[in-house]
Amino acid sequence: MKSNNSLTPSYFQFTVFADYGPLRYLFFSLSLLIYVTIISANLVIVLSVCLETSLHQPMYVFICCLCLNSLYGSTGFFPRFLVDLLSDTHFISCPLCFTEMYVTDTYVGYELTLLTVMAYDRFVAICQPLHYHSKMTFRTVLLLLSLAVLYPVWAFGYFFYQASTLPLCGNQLHKIFCTTLSIIKLSCVGTSVINIASQIIAVISVFTPLSFVLYTYLRILLVCRRSSSEFRGKALQTCLPHIVTFGNYCISLFCDFSLSWYKTDEVKTFSIVLSLEFLIIPPIINPLVYGLNLPQIRGVIFGFLRGRKNGLFYIIKITHKHRQKLIRSKSSFNHLMLF
Template identity: 85%
Template structure:
C-alpha cells in the first residue's frame, strides 16, 4: 500500500546505473558508435527516398517516415543516456524527464501506427492489386501519414496529462530513462486503469490481423504468388517482429528486482532503441532492389566524381 503523503518532486533519480569505473568510457564509446550508426543508416534511407523521384511511391514514403521516426526517438534517448554513462550521479529535472518521456513514448506509438499503415499498404498491394493505384493515391498516403503521426500525439497526450498530474510518493525511477510506467509506479493513488489502457494502446493487434489476412489470401493462391508476397512482406514482418520484442522485454523486467540486476535492466531497456533503428535501415536498404540500387548508384557516382 502506497503512502498518502504525496509530493511533487522537482527531480528524479535513475537507480539502475552502476559504478562501472573505467569501463564507463568503453560503454560510452560503444553507445556513441551505435548512436552515430543509427543516424547515418537512417539518414541514408531518408535522403535516398527524398532525392530519387522514382522512390516517390507509397511504400518508400512510409519507409522514409519510419526512419525519420527512428531519428526522432534516438535523439530523445541517446544524448541523455550518454551523459548518464559518464556521470557519477544520475538525476534529471522534472521538466527534462517529462520531455524525454513525451519523445520516447510518442516515438514508440508512432512506430506502431506507421507499421499499421505499412501493413495496410501491403494488404492492398497483395490482396487488391488492381485497385492499388486508385486506393493508394497521393492524397490517401498524405492522410494516412498525418493520422499515423497525429494520433499518437493525441492519444499519448491523454496519458501524459494524467501522469503529469498524479500525486507522487517518491522520485526514484527503476529505469535508464523516463517512461510513463515508471512515473505511474510512483503514484500515491491507484493507477490500474491507466496502466492497463497504456499497455493496450501499444498492442500491435491490427498489424498482426492484417498479415493474417494476407496469409489467408496466400494460402489460396499459387506458389509463385506466395513467393512474391513473401518477398514484399519480409521486411515488414522483420520490423513487426522487432517491435513485438518490446512487450516481452517489459514483461521480463517486471519479473526481477531491479536493484539486483542492473545490467540486465539496462540491456533489456536498450532493445527498442538499438535493434529496430539499426535493423530497419538494413532491411529496407538491402532488401528492396529499388532502394538498394539508388544507394549503390550514388556510391558509384561518388567514386566516379572523385576519380575524375
C-alpha cells in the same frame, strides 16, 4: 504541475546505473558507435527517398517515415544516455525528464502505427494489385500518415497529462530513461484507475496492430501460394522480414510494459535489456530490412556512390591537369627570366 515543491521534485534520479569504472569508456564508445550507425543508416534512406523522384511512391514514403521515426527516437534517447554512462551522478531535471518521456513514448507509438500502415500498403499491393493506384492515392497516404501520427499522441497524451499533474512522493526512477509509468508509480495518491486504463490501452495499442498485421500477411501468403515462384519470392522478400521484426517488437514492448508494474529490482537486468531492445534494435534493423533490402533503394544508393566516385575522379583529373599547366607556365616564365 503543482507548485508545492514537496510534491513535485525538481529532478529525478536513475537508480539502475552502476559504477563500471574504466569500463564506462568502453560502453560509451560502443553506444556512440551504435548511435552514429543509426543516424548514418537512417539518414541515407531518408535522403535517397527524398531526392530520388522514382521512389516517391507510397511504400518508400512509409519507409522514409519509419526511418525518420528512428532518428526521432534515437535522438531523444542516446544523447542523455551517453552523458549518464560517463557521469558519476545520474540526475535529470524535471522538464528534461518529461521531454524525454514524451519523445520515447511517442516514438514507440509511431513505430507501431507506421509498421501497421506499411502492412496495409503491402496487403493492397499484393492482394489487390489492380486497385492499388486507385486506393493508395496521395490523399490516402496523407490520411494514413496523419492517423499514424495522431493516434500515439492521443493514446499517450492521457498518461503524459496524468504524470505531469500527479503529486509525487519520490524522485528515484528504476529505469535507464524517463517513462510515464515509472513516474506514475511515484504518485502519493492512488492510481488504480490509471493502472487499469493503461493496461487496457497497452493491450489495444499492441495487439490490435499485431492482429491486423498477422491477418494481412496470412492473406498475402494465401495469394502467394497460388502465384508463380518468382512472384512468391518477391512477395516473401518484402513481407517476411516485416512480420518477423514486427512480431518481435510487439512482444518485447508488451513484456517491458508488463514488467514495469512489478518490482524492477527482482528483474532488473531483464527489464534493462528489454528497454534497450526496442530503443536500439529497431533503428538499426529498419534501414537494413526495409531499406537496403529493397533493390530499388539499394540501386539509388549505389548509383549515388558511383556518381560521387566518378565526380571525385573527375575533380582529381582536372586538378592534376591544372597543376601540370601551372608547372609548365612557371617553367616557361623561369626560362624567359634567364634571358
